[in-house]
Amino acid sequence: MPRKRPEKDTPRSTPPLLRLRPVQVKVGDRIVDETGEYEVLGRPYTSNAGKNVHVRVRRVDEADVPIARTWGARARVAVRSSGRGVAQKTRTRLWGAILSAVIVLAVIVTLRSTGQPRLATVADLLAYGCILVALVWIVLTVVWRARN
DSSP states (O other): OOOOOOOOOOOOSSOOEEEEOGGGOOTTOEEEETTEEEEEOSOOEEETTTTEEEEEEEESSOTTOEEEEEEETTOOEEEEOOSSOSOHHHHHHHHHHHHHHHHHHHHHHHHHHHSSOOOOOHHHHHHHHHHHHHHHHHHHHHHHHHHO
């Protein structure tokens, strides 16, 4: 007799914690550690030849008092993202898709221009890659301005 699958849990209301380096946090993210939860107020900056990272934050429960927190540059902090989506994996997939599109576009254009199949050269890939990146940049800029 087949076993019944357990029902899936309801989706969590809070986003999952990401383990990021302090330099990778963005304004609005929430850093969670043993002392509490902090909201990032400013962009991170480094000192001591990039070995220390400073971030202006404020405790979520004490909104009036901003503090500067310091971590080692290679440390990892638990970050609850503030609506910026899934950070690194999505970015990596996006760049992989863009690179694939550039290669396919270069092969198609070289096939149509020469009439015979050949591999795209590095110059072809760079030329069509620049065009595609410019188009993606324009589209993303228009979408971002429309949202804000």
